[in-house]
Amino acid sequence: MHFDLSEALMVFMRDFGLSGGEGFGGFETLFGSGGRRDQRRGHDIKVGLKLTLAEVASGTTKTVRIKSLETCAECAGTGARTGTQPIRCGTCGGVGEVRRQAQSLFGQFLTVSPCPTCAGEGTVVHTPCARCGGDGRVKAEKTLQIDVPAGVADHHYLTLRGQGVPGPRNGPRGDLIAVLDIKDDPRFERHGDDLVHDLGITFTQAALGADVEVPTPFGQAVLRIEPGTQTGMAYRLRAKGLPRLGEGGHGDLHVRVHVWTPTKLTSDQRKLLEKLSEVEDQPPQEEGGGKFWDTIRRALGLEEPAPRRRRGAEE
Secondary structure, three states: OEEOOOHHHHHHHHHOOOHHHHHHHHHHHHHOOOOOOOOOOOOOEEEEEEEOHHHHHHOEEEEEEEEEEEEOOOOOOOOEOOOOOOEEOOOOOOOOEEEEEEEEOOEEEEEEEEOOOOOOOOEEOOOEOOOOOOOOEEEEEEEEEEEEOOOOOOOOEEEEOOOOOOEOOOEOOOOEEEEEEEOOOOOOEEEOOEEEEEEEEOHHHHHHOEEEEEEEOOEEEEEEEOOOOOOOOEEEEOOOOOEOOOOOOEOOEEEEEEEOOOOOOOHHHHHHHHHHHHHOOOOOOOOOHHHHHHHHHHHOOOOOOOOOOOOOOOO
């Protein structure tokens, strides 16, 4: 199995008939360069693979069942009835292409095109197989195992070379292309190989500090909450993110802390908080914040100037 991020571009080019340089076939046809291409290559097969974040973290093997065409067992893919063989095409002499020379104002030029008799195969079947009708393929169903490496991302492509549809009459096979669809995990936000988790903690945990469990793609981990933690603070657990595809190592897990405020209190809780309010400190003012906004208000003309004192007024 081959994995490459450039597969998306290759698939796009193949869908539009540009694979293998075929998009420039007009120049090759006009000047006869590039040699004969095999016209019998089978089609590619595209399948979707649904993955969870846990499967992305560890890698997995998926089983897919495909209905497609397979080589006819009765004629071994030749398309000819048992006891007979395809014969060499009399039009092209077995080369699969015909060349025509023409005269123009600029001189002679040569055009090369697939043989109209054998469709570029070089052979023809006079007595076709009764089972496949001379195509060399029959409808079939097969099961494939697809190994998914750890660390893949949504819409990545996995390509299994030669696992697509066989070409007619023993033509080369196409590829099987698996498009990955990764289900969102509500516990995490994914940013490449890094993950972000939002953690709610109580006021006492934020004030006193605590050891809490946080989820990771590989199970639970213990995070030390430092005393005095504020809402919006973030902790980083190194190498607790997703594997780095093709590089080794792991990303990090970032834990964003949110201090939870209860919406309903018991009588005991209310009494304790009322006692705390008698001894707790006032929250600090943001340094420089007031001056900054004062400057903005003055620049916009939203702040009235201080009134001038009259002469003779009491000091």
